[in-house]
Each structure stands twice: as C-alpha cells, then as structure tokens.
Amino acid sequence: MSASHDVIVIGGGSAGCLIAGRLAQETEADVLLLEAGGRDLDPLIHIPSGFSKLLQNGWFLWPYESVPQTQLDGKPRLMHQGKGLGGGGSINAMLYVRGQPRDYARWQEAVSDTGQWSYADLLPHFIAMEGNDSFAGPLHGAEGPLKVSQPIEINALNRAAMDGFTQAGLPYNADYNGEGQRGVGPCKLTIGDARRCSAADAFLNPAQSRPNLTINTHCLVTNIVFDGDRAIGVDYVHGGDTHRALAGEVVISAGALNSPRLLMLSGVGPEAELARHGIGLRLASPDVGQHLQEHPAVPISARSRHEMGYARYATGLPMLGAGALYLLTGHGPAATNGIESVAFFNPDDPAGEPTVQCMHLAVAGNPTDQAGLTSGLTLENVVIQPRSRGFVGLRDADPTSAPVFDPNYLGDPEDMRVMVASLRYCREVLQTPALRDIMEFELSPGPDVNTDEGLIEHCKRTLTVNWHPVGTCRMGADDEAVVDASLRVRGARNLWVMDASIMPNITSGNTNAPTMAIASKGVDLLKVALRA
Incomplete structure (x- = not known):
C-alpha cells in the first residue's frame, strides 16, 4: 500500500527535525518524517547531566564501530550515533559552537559561484534559530526556538x-x-530553563499537531524508489512489514554514516562498491561515502x-x-x-x-x-581542522547491517x-x-x-571519538561532488541531502549547530522548489 506526500524526510535527527518541523509550520506541504528510532520520551534526555547515563545504557544509540585503526593502536573506535527523535542532539553534551568564518569560506570556495555558503550567508540562519539568553546584538538571536545559554x-x-x-x-x-x-x-549550551533543548524540542514538537505533518518512528528506510532519474518515494520497514511511501520530494537527513549508506543501497554511489555487493548501478556518484572527517x-x-x-x-x-x-x-x-x-x-x-x-x-x-x-x-x-580523511562503505546489501567506516584518526x-x-x-x-x-x-x-x-x-x-562525522556526501561544484550548492543529488531529480554529510570540510568545533544551519538553509531552498 502506498501513501503519497509532498515531502518525505528520512531521519529525525537534528537536521531532519528542523526540516520537517519548519516545512510543516511554514508551508502547506504534506510532510512525512520517518525515523528508525523512537520518541524522545526518556526523562534522562531532558536532564542536562542525563546524557552521561544514556551513553552508558545505549538505548538511544546506534552501536557503530569503526574498522581497526591500524595507524593508532590497531583497535576499532566506537562512533555511536543518535537513535530516536532529536538524533545526536538528544544525547550529546549540548555544546553550541558555530565554528570560524574561514570554515565557511572553504564551503563557498567548494561551490564556486554556484551557491551562497559563506559565513555571512549562514549567519541569518544561526540568528533566526537562536534563543540566546546571554548575548544580543547583530550576531545573535534572542527569540529563536533553539534555546542557548551559559552554565x-x-x-x-x-x-x-x-x-x-x-x-x-x-x-x-x-x-x-x-x-x-x-x-x-x-561553554554555550543548548539548554533552556535547566532542560536540554534539542532540535526535536525546538522545531519538531511545536509542529506535531499540524495536520500536514506525519511523524512515524521505528521506521527503517531501506531504499529510495526511483522512476528513471527521479526520486518518487521510499520503501521502509515498520513492525516487520514493508511499506512504500511516495512523494514529490525526498530529503535524506540520516547523518554522515547513514546518508551515504542509503544512497549506495539505492544504487547511487561508486560503481566498484555497488558491484562488490551485487547492487545494480542507478547513478554513478564516486564520492558517495568518501571524504569522511571527524574530530x-x-x-x-x-x-x-x-x-x-x-x-x-x-x-x-x-x-x-x-x-x-x-x-x-x-x-x-x-x-x-x-x-x-x-x-x-x-x-x-x-x-x-x-x-x-x-x-x-x-x-x-x-x-x-x-x-x-x-x-x-x-x-x-x-x-578542529583535521587533514585526515576516511570513508564509509557497505558491509553487505542488507539494509539492517551497520555501515563499514574508517575515520582514519x-x-x-x-x-x-x-x-x-x-x-x-x-x-x-x-x-x-x-x-x-x-x-x-x-x-x-x-x-x-x-x-x-x-x-x-x-x-x-x-584517542577518543567526538561523534562528529561529516563530509561523506560532500557539496561542491565539481562533477564528483555528491550534491550541488542547492543540496540536490547531482544526476538525480527530486532527491536532496541535508545534514552534516554535505560539509565540504568539517567546522571548527562541535558540529550540531552548523548541521542545523545547513538544514535551515535547506528548508529555504526546498520551499523554492515546492513553489515552482
């Protein structure tokens, strides 16, 4: 049975919650958000110190482990990712760090004159989302939904x-x-009134009563459905059953490990990697899964x-x-x-x-x-600006398998x-x-x-892990870039990637705030497409 929507957002992390929530509030588009984890109902999520316990019990984590780091001590490193609404923003240490203007100057250089990705271009997005209780003036916002405070x-x-x-x-x-x-x-922290403020709190929850927003949790997307070069929907598994949802626009916001993985499972990626797992090539995109960076x-x-x-x-x-x-x-x-x-x-x-x-x-x-x-x-x-690069690949063609990845720390x-x-x-x-x-x-x-x-x-x-993977669906103006300056997958229609995976280079500090800025700019780009 197929259900039809205007937009499907894959992944309810920091980017996905912002995208789905803002689209539902600011447009009449029918939006479906699919999240593989559950709701953010555990009280420990909302208590600032609770994340240390959540990291121990693992209830809201994807238990991902890198390949052995032979350049270190030969041992793998854990790079758990957030599982549930809010994603990493529901279990992280809540540091709010924009990075340096020169980070974004390199983004602008990557897209040449095909898009606007400088710090000046992204600053309005940072300001609009920010409800800062400590700083005002031209560089900060005080009325935004994302609460930012000092200890x-x-x-x-x-x-x-x-x-x-x-x-x-x-x-x-x-x-x-x-x-x-x-x-x-x-530190600057995404905390308001002594409670964590995740993207789910800031952007998704205020929109959840909107009739044009459907939030489905415990739904694992297994495949992007195409009609020729046009993305028309997704297949997903819920409760052991397979479902199909159709849409005019498909947005992947599954993070720097799972966004490239889903593209490859759907036949979009490096030819050799897909052939190795018996996946038919739909679109050759050599940099899918490449250029992995982490702090x-x-x-x-x-x-x-x-x-x-x-x-x-x-x-x-x-x-x-x-x-x-x-x-x-x-x-x-x-x-x-x-x-x-x-x-x-x-x-x-x-x-x-x-x-x-x-x-x-x-x-x-x-x-x-x-x-x-x-x-x-x-x-x-x-x-904060590592030169090392790694990759994300497939373990096999099974959508339930964890990705293979090497951060090359x-x-x-x-x-x-x-x-x-x-x-x-x-x-x-x-x-x-x-x-x-x-x-x-x-x-x-x-x-x-x-x-x-x-x-x-x-x-x-x-060496420990910061859980800041980026870059595996990098944005650029060159032919090998995965997405263009509008965050559309190059060579495909109606398919977007909007999360940390599009970063041409990692930002100088914790990546949650820049990821939400990407999503905010992505919403504006998507709204233009919806009006066309």
Missing part, C-alpha cells in the same frame, strides 16, 4: 581552568560564537589535592541527591553537562586562529566509566603533530598558579611521559 553555575575546577589558560597567555573570550573564536570562556580527541588529566568537581556525583547517594536537588530547584550537578568551560587556541602561534578546541571536564579518568572517575580535571584536546602526520603540541601547551597551563596548587599530580599521560614518542603513543592509546 547556570561554573564549578571551582572550571573556574581555575579558565584562569590557568588566561595566565598562560590566552585571552578570556566571553563569546566564541561572536567576533572571534580564540580564547577561553564559558579526534586526546585527554590529559590531573588529580586534584582535594575533592572538587563532579566525580563524587557520578554514583550512589550523591548522585541521587543531585537528582533530587535538580528536580526541586533546577540547580546543582544534574543541571550541568559537566563541561562548563572551553578554550580555543593555536599551540604553534598563540596569536593565530585556533587549531585546537580544549574542553574542560571537572572529573579525572574516563567519563564513560562512571565508577572509575576521581576528583580532578581532564583537558580534552580536539584537532590522526592518519595525517600533521594532525598528530598538532595534537602533541596541544598536550604540551596544556601541561604549561597545568603549571600556572591557578592550577598547580590545587592539582596533586598528572594522571595521564603521566609526568614521566615527556618525549614526542611517548606523547604519540599516548595519543594512539587514548
């Missing part, structure tokens, strides 16, 4: 970390989404002399007490994401544009091992060099007056690890 309270460890970076020579920057990114300051992260941590930060609240009665305090007052440890300050710096050129993002966690140890945390500070260093020697330089810089910060008197000793990599070789081994062993 309600900043704990003593994070305050000391900010002081340490300023004592090391980095300027204080109250607004890294403003005039410039360089500096240290409080590599490596920690340096130190134990504090006295009990400070949030380690004690990770388990047991203190955790329950923090939960009760939050429910009664909206304050306390449960009202925070645990990352209350951040620095953007260039370890090679202190006055230069940042190449590293350093998040300050008010715990020491592995944040994914709540029982193993101790009182202290972790400085999580991220190379630190595969380019320059990425490793920048990461080692950032660790040395952070060691200088830990020796500033603000931090040396409250830190007992360096836990990891440890004071005896001083050579480049030792720090490189530390990077290979401890």
